[in-house]
Amino acid sequence: MQASEIRVFCPATIANVSCGFDVLGLALDSVGDEMVVRKTQEKGIKIIKLTGQDLPTETLQNVAGVAGLALLAAFDYNGGFEIEIYKKIKAGSGIGSSAASSTGAVWAMNQLIGKPFTPLELVKFAMEGERLASGVAHADNVAPALFGGFTLVRSYQPLDIVKINTPKELFATVIHPQIEVKTSDSRRILKTTISLEDGIKQWGNVGGLIAGLFTEDYDLIGRSLEDHIVEPIRSILIPGFDSVKQKAIEAGALGSGISGSGPSIFALSKGEVAAKKVANAMSEVYDKIGIDYDIHVSKVNAEGIKIL
Amino acid sequence: MQASEIRVFCPATIANVSCGFDVLGLALDSVGDEMVVRKTQEKGIKIIKLTGQDLPTETLQNVAGVAGLALLAAFDYNGGFEIEIYKKIKAGSGIGSSAASSTGAVWAMNQLIGKPFTPLELVKFAMEGERLASGVAHADNVAPALFGGFTLVRSYQPLDIVKINTPKELFATVIHPQIEVKTSDSRRILKTTISLEDGIKQWGNVGGLIAGLFTEDYDLIGRSLEDHIVEPIRSILIPGFDSVKQKAIEAGALGSGISGSGPSIFALSKGEVAAKKVANAMSEVYDKIGIDYDIHVSKVNAEGIKIL
Known part of the structure; x- marks a missing residue:
């Protein structure tokens, strides 16, 4: 008999990951929401x-x-669902708060009705939640929340998601300054054209990052964490961004950048000890400026949403 | 005692490989020049x-x-070199004719003087040859000629080259219609800006191609062989391009695109039998139009330049 109720952990996620605007994302392990979904x-x-x-x-x-309604609309089901959401991810923090909720809902529903849908179909339903949250049905937070680890949205038309190898010692540090940046605002300030020269740098770095993840070459991962396109514009909205990034790298981070559309700033490190040292260095900047913040240190989560 | 003379094979190369403009390249196995370099x-x-x-x-x-003079300028050497070049790659064909000569020269010289230079340093010397040939010191043909297999130029400043895994059954078909397209002309018609939207597609495909090469996922390799930026413009200079590409894919190619700056058109296939079938399909198009051509079927060469 199928369960009639399920409790799930829905991980926070870091989208873009410097060079991979709109295509790359990764799931966190120790930061996320809980949801109960019941038939x-x-x-x-x-x-x-x-x-x-x-x-x-x-x-x-x-x-x-x-997102749940999108799933129901595709399934002949003589019933419905009630959902309890225990948010631990702050909305608007830039670590996939909306993706955690929408992905968690459809993933749990799919479990309860005998898994009729593929992970890719679930991504499509969850993207409807993203459309509500930000006006754009992006998949770069939804995909890692659902698949775990690093994911690549190779294409949106048709939707094509690729799971990327996640090196075991890869840890993320994420600091969330308590200021508000709306996803819709941070999308609007982007230019609609870029120079071919910057584009070449960007796809060189995406290639380097993917190669570094598969070969577990931490130096190459670090060298590839560059963003010549979005970070120079969006970082203007985040007070202290340049200092936080610089201190993270001085403290040993492989690289650092804006998490999703911000204002959270992430850093990747090899090993938990390094990631904690980086957390201290990032915190000190906001301690000095006098901005409140949350800070998380987490392994990159290789499994995505899971039953609790 | 070091040899005073060396004979080398310098492979032809396919640069760009659809989505990887200026960053990706691969080496061919059965197409290339020979050179004799003598102290x-x-x-x-x-x-x-x-x-x-x-x-x-x-x-x-x-x-x-x-390229040779660039090497000599960096090395304290009380002598010089004479070079014999037996060209089998046609100049201007778009399969790395100039890169084969410049890379072959510096690689062979380095062998003869006890290998004081790293492969990355050799790439830099060979790029001076590319600057002479096309006005731009690009590395996307030089890198695969030197390292073999698939290579990624992650960054030009500083120069950072990444060797990518090459699936064993990957074969290339290259057809060279006997028309002239100058590299400098085919660079000039490119726009200097691109839409952010096309950029996102491009770095999604680069990520997908690199992931496909590491996981030896031939379908993913095929899906990633898309170019929304350069191919739509440059293909105008190549008569019959759309038909050749379409026939290649109908015949079973994973994907097809412009080799380097053209006019050669390449296709990648899984296995030699498929690559030969693709060669027939591509040839038929130029047979019908009445344009002379050379055609090559080659394994992707995993080792690069070698001593004969």
């Missing part, structure tokens, strides 16, 4: 509880609700 | 023989001469 006789989706963040619970206003 | 007491470089193509033999007008 109901009543049709449709109800968000019956949402703690930890002040977010709408009306189905059509909630990313998990919208 | 002399006289200082400097002399091209004493050049067969197969009508190319200048004055040292400063010849890519092997210029």
Whole structure:
């Protein structure tokens, strides 16, 4: 008999990862939401509880609700679901808060109805949640939340997601300064054209990063964590960005950049000891400036969403 | 005692490989030049023989001469070299004719003087030959000629070259229609800006291609062989391009595109039988149009330049 209720961990995610704007992402291990999803006789989706963040619970206003409805619309099912969301990821922090909720919802629903949908189909449903959150149905947070590890969105039309090898000693440090940057704002300031020269640098770095991940060459990973296109523009919205990045690298990080559309800043390091040292160095910058922050140190999570 | 003379095979190469403009390249196995490089007491470089193509033999007008002088300028050596070049690659064909000569010269010289230079340093010397040939010191043909297999130029400043895994069953078909397209012309028609949207597609495909090469996923390699940026513009200069590409894919090629700056068109296939079938399909198009052509089927060469 299938379970009628499931409790899942929905990981936070870092999208873009410097060079991979709109295509690369990775899942975190120790940072994420919890959700309980339960079958109901009543049709449709109800968000019956949402703690930890002040977010709408009306189905059509909630990313998990919208993603869940997208799944239901593709499935002949004489019932519905109720969802409890225990948010630990702050909305607007740039570490995939909306993706965690929308992906968690559809992943859990799929488990409860006998897994009729492929992971790729679940990504498509969850992207509807992303469309509600930011106006754009991007997949670079949804994909790593669902597949775990590093993921590449090779193409959006048709959607093609590639799981990338994740070196075992790769740790992420993420610092979230308590300032608000809306995803929609941080997309709007981007230019719609780039120079061919910067483009060449960017695809060279994406190639280098993917090669470094497969060969577990940490130096190459570090050298490839460059972004000549988005970071120079978006970093203007993040106070202290240049100092935080510089201190992270001085403290031994392989590289550092903006997490998703910010304002969180991530760094990747080889090993947990290094990642913690980097966390101290990043924290000191905001301690000095006097900006409150959350900070996380996490292994890169190779499995994605999981049952608790 | 070191040899005073060496005969080398200098492979032809396919640069760009659809999505990797200016960064990706691969070496061919059965297509290439031969060179004899010999130590002399006289200082400097002399091209004493050049067969197969009508190319200048004055040292400063010849890519092997210029590359060789770049090496000599970095080395305290009380002598020089004479070079015989047996061209089998046609100049201007788009399969790395100039890179084969300049890379072959510096690789052979380095062997004869006890290998004081690293492969990366040799790439830099050979790039001076590329600067003479096309006005731009690009490395995307030189790197695969020297390292073999697939290579990625992650960065030009500083120069950073990454060797990529080459799946064993990967074969290339290259057809060279006998029309002239100058590298300098085919660079000039490119736009200096691209849309961010096309950029995202391009770095998604580069990531997919690198991942496909490491995981030996031939389907993924095929899906990633797309170029939304350069091919739509440059293919205008190549008569029959769209038909040749379409017929190659219909015949079973994983993908097809412009080799370097053209006019050669390449296709990649899984296995030699498929690559030969693709060769027939590509040939038929030029047979019908009535354009003369050379056609090559070759394994991807994993070792690069070698001593004969």
